[in-house]
Amino acid sequence: MATLQGRHFLQIPGPTNVPDRVLRAMDRPTIDHRGPEFQALATRVLAGIRTIFQTEQPVVIYPASGTGAWEAALVNTLSPGDRVLMFETGHFASLWKTLAEKLGLRPEFLEGDWRQGADPAAIEARLRADEAHEIKAVCIVHNETSTGCVSPIADVRKAIDAAGHPALYLVDTISSLASLDYRHDAWGVDVTVGGSQKGLMLPPGLSFNAISQKALAASKSAGLARAYWDWGEMLAINAKGFFPYTPATNLLFGLEAALEMLHEEGLERVFERHARHGEATRRAVRAWGLEVLCREPAHASGSLTAVMMPDGHDADGFRATVLQSFNMSLGNGLSKLAGRVFRIGHLGFFNDLSLIGTLAGVEMGLKAAGVPHEAGGVQAAMDVLAKRGEAPAASHAAE
Ligand code: PLP
Numbered sequence: 001m002a003t004l005q006g007r008h009f010l011q012i013p014g015p016t017n018v019p020d021r022v023l024r025a026m027d028r029p030t031i032d033h034r035g036p037e038f039q040a041l042a043t044r045v046l047a048g049i050r051t052i053f054q055t056e057q058p059v060v061i062y063p064a065s066g067t068g069a070w071e072a073a074l075v076n077t078l079s080p081g082d083r084v085l086m087f088e089t090g091h092f093a094s095l096w097k098t099l100a101e102k103l104g105l106r107p108e109f110l111e112g113d114w115r116q117g118a119d120p121a122a123i124e125a126r127l128r129a130d131e132a133h134e135i136k137a138v139c140i141v142h143n144e145t146s147t148g149c150v151s152p153i154a155d156v157r158k159a160i161d162a163a164g165h166p167a168l169y170l171v172d173t174i175s176s177l178a179s180l181d182y183r184h185d186a187w188g189v190d191v192t193v194g195g196s197q198k199g200l201m202l203p204p205g206l207s208f209n210a211i212s213q214k215a216l217a218a219s220k221s222a223g224l225a226r227a228y229w230d231w232g233e234m235l236a237i238n239a240k241g242f243f244p245y246t247p248a249t250n251l252l253f254g255l256e257a258a259l260e261m262l263h264e265e266g267l268e269r270v271f272e273r274h275a276r277h278g279e280a281t282r283r284a285v286r287a288w289g290l291e292v293l294c295r296e297p298a299h300a301s302g303s304l305t306a307v308m309m310p311d312g313h314d315a316d317g318f319r320a321t322v323l324q325s326f327n328m329s330l331g332n333g334l335s336k337l338a339g340r341v342f343r344i345g346h347l348g349f350f351n352d353l354s355l356i357g358t359l360a361g362v363e364m365g366l367k368a369a370g371v372p373h374e375a376g377g378v379q380a381a382m383d384v385l386a387k388r389g390e391a392p393a394a395s396h397a398a399e
Helices: 019-026 036-053 066-075 093-102 119-127 152-163 214-223 231-238 249-265 268-287 315-326 353-369 376-391
Strands: 008-013 059-062 083-087 108-112 135-141 166-173 191-195 207-211 304-308 326-330 342-346
Touching: 008 342, 008 353, 019 249, 036 059, 036 191, 036 207, 036 249, 059 066, 059 191, 059 353, 066 093, 066 135, 066 166, 066 191, 066 207, 083 093, 083 119, 083 268, 093 108, 108 119, 119 135, 119 152, 135 152, 152 166, 152 191, 166 214, 207 214, 214 231, 249 268, 268 304, 268 353, 268 376, 315 326, 315 353, 326 353, 342 353, 353 376
Parallel strands: 008 326, 083 108, 083 135, 135 166, 166 191
Antiparallel strands: 059 207, 191 207, 304 342
């Protein structure tokens, strides 16, 4: 590696860069997780995290990666053999489906081409056909991290209601939480699954379930075996400011700092920032003459962009060149997209200049790796970003 100096650019779509303020908040001696200082911390973060899900309902915090929260959402609400309706948005939807199968559920996949989000009309049609209400839950990945396509979560809610179907609604927000607008209560979601390592700007290690009253009621009769993931015990002891087992204490200090940062910026501005960076990145990709994997413009993600490689060029070879030459990690193509796409993460602790540095690394990497492209992607992105700094037209004349 020739160029190791300076900070590594971690531009995978999560885990994301952790701000120094969060690192400093975690850099402290471990405290007694059964003592008063922990009780005060847990009470603060359990209340604070609700604001990020835009919910008044309880949010459970697991010391686990996102996969744990996926499993928790299913085992707390469903019974062996239950049918669940899922939509094939990409790799992560496929993994959630496999997990459901392993738990003894009967998931049904509505087929997708990995280039757009879930289709509410197809979901409504399938639910209307389920007159016996055998489907017990609809499970959707909000932001499919393998493709950079966003599913219309509010519209899927409307589709479930239009079909008059009582299924629970479970949504994975692991790569959209604190990056893309998401409203657990207003959008009528029953369980929202989240993770710490993306928009929340924390290291991996925490994951979440936001839980509606309907989901809570379902958990009382759900028949799947559960122990570690059991909401009942967790919520009872959370109400006193504690956990039923050893919590990830220092990550919770980090979470508190991350919540402060998100609220200081304001959630609306956080969402706008991600949307702008998504737009600027897509402009860059188009200027390079390359193709964005997500082909439905309304579904294009603000947290990452997956870029298709020209035929005959290997995305992993290109990523290796970028790492060696510019000390930057880009996301790889997952499962059937392996070698065919690379993913640019633009979520979390990120600003205009981090994006321009990232895109410059991509543009120089394309040249260094001999990937056919047009120059000018960085300039196209700068043109989008510079608009924010422009003085309003004729502002002086009006004074
Ligand atoms: N769902 C989505 C959308 C993800 O992006 C990921 C991981 O990147 C997961 C689920 C699985 O989470 P984890 O790897 O933290 O277990």
